[in-house]
Amino acid sequence: MPSHLRRRSRHAPSTREHHDRPDQSADAPHALGTTRRTLLTDAVYGKVTGRPSSVRVRHVDSDGDSAAVTVAFDVAGTKTTRTFTLHKDGHEDLVFDHWVLDAPHVPTVELDLGDVVATTTDDADTPAPATVLVNGQETVVDPDDPTLALLPGRWTVTLPDAGPYLEASTVTYLVTDDERAGSDDADRTLTYTVTDAALREAEKQAKAKLDGCLASTDPAPDGCPNDAWILDDDEARDGRWKVTATPTLTATPSGWARGEIEVESSDGEAVYGYTLPKNEDEGRSRAERETSYPTSLDDRTVYTVADGTVVPVDED
DSSP states (O other), X not given: OOHHHHXXXXXXXXXXXXXXXXXXXXXXXXXXXXXXXXXXXXXXXXXXXXXOXXXXXXXXXXXXXXXXXXXXXXXXXXXXXXXXXXXXXXXXXXXXXXXXXXXXXXXXXXXXXTTOOOOBOSSTTSBOOEEEEETTEEXXXXXXXXXXEOOSEEEEEEOOOOOTTEEEXXXXXXXXXXXXXEESOSOOBOXXXXXXHHHHHHHHHHHHHHHHHHHOOSSSOTTOSOOOOOTTTXXXXXXXXXXXXXXXXXXXXXXXXXXXXXXXXXXXXXXXXXXXXXXXXXXXXXXXXXXXXXXXXXXXXXXXXXXXXXXXXXXX
């Protein structure tokens, strides 16, 4: 506390709220929403790293019942200077002036929610609030104005756990005393990306799908890459598929739609075999036939994660 203010007050200025003051700033902590205000409490802020340190009073300018104090401090190695205003609020012990810190401006962070959109409300055009984790504290933000009021320090923002198939990105913000806080992360988008477990699950499902296609007795099963044309299709019996070249299945995150998985089947081939029954009218004995040319098993299936489960995407 500045020396000449200390002479008039036994105690350092407090941040008591005065709800009867008509000129309170909208930036005051108590003027924020309940959820936002939670981030400014000792329980949360006490765990933030890089909080102000090496605090030095640079200048004091007092005028009657008000004073302006310029303070220099470090935030995670970043040097910052800020001026705080105080006002006199009565006396203590009948002698000492009681100085109160006016509600300071609280820096804000603007979040990029990317493709993370909360479940819509009854109004299809109005998204419901989105949930993020700020230093582990669950916080609700408005998708139309996804901003957070944060005190100086280093904060991490991520998304809630969505199970083993999705991994949430994490963005770190260094809040100093700027109007808008910055981030060292090149990509500040908060989003989910598919995990290796999701890729393996998608490959597993794609293989099961292909196995089902190859178990079919139909020369052209629906939704399958194996498609054979046979001349005697009306008489063919006991159809079966035989793999002549084992396909390679590769699952990769989609380059077109975030959160989707593309599974490619490549280098696989199969032939279709069938039986022609004996036909005395045509003088034909029972015969086993096989298509002369193999059919490609190249295929592409798209999957996504919905409600914690890997499911195929209907692209029709």
